Amino acid sequence: MPELPEVETVRRGLAPVMEGVRIASADVRRPDLRWPFPADMAKRLRGARVEALRRRSKYLLADLSIGETLIVHLGMSGRMVVSGTTLGQFQREIAPAEKHDHVILDMENGARVSFNDARRFGAMDLVPTGETETHWLLASLGPEPLGNRFDAAYLRGRLAGRGMSMKAALLDQRIVAGLGNIYVCEALFRAGIDPATPAGAVAPDRLERLVPMIRAVLSEAIEAGGSSLRDYRQADGELGYFQHRFSVYGREGQPCPTPGCDRNVNRIVQSGRSTFFCAQCQR
């Protein structure tokens, strides 16, 4: 659900209330999300100070003073709800536990951070900080799309000879880590690439155009504070505004936004997921 910009927005919202602050107590209200929580997670979290809040792809990483890192994935519907603090635009009173609040962290500064995830596709794990990169969930992730290692030459190498569609290739977290359905649709539209084109068949100059488009759409979404659809709210509880700037995502049947184009946005299904695109502008 939340893609890279949404997770980065959550990270930025949480950092002021969590970084440098000890976890006074952790309430782990069920034994698992998508996978079982580590044993004694609540006990290990209690008293640990959050040294830094980082992000890798769609994962939040909280480095703790106990030498362990709390890995958090929001899945499709995960949210971090902050209350009990005047830092940021949060609810001032401590929010009582609500339905689907699975893990509640009460910080020593009075803030409460509740992990709420209705669909429970999310995940949490606690690993030695030095082993974060090699954790089984993170080990095979590709480069960050906003990082230096991601460029057209890299993409060319990874896509050469591949028969999968461009849509599927950009959704593959081993190739580039952090894009999801929305931003893949938007980036392919901006780059004028047909989502169904076999990845290995896209010409180098088009990949050269694609990379800055991916970076731009992600940067703009972060700048706008994420997208936030339906049941998702960013860390400060405010709805994000980037969703109003989608060119094609969720706009089936509406006019293509390209000036002079008279087509409507199409929706097709690729490997079970909706793809939105303009058949005129994307070839």
Add this chain to the structure above:
DNA sequence: ATGGGGGCCTGCCGGC
């Protein structure tokens, strides 16, 4: 190795 599809969960929305 590659790629395609199923499944995990709950909630919401539109149509009848």
Add this chain to the structure above:
DNA sequence: TGCCGGCAGGCCCCCA
């Protein structure tokens, strides 16, 4: 108003 099918931003796993 109520019920039901379809759909949702992710990702692992199995199968051909």
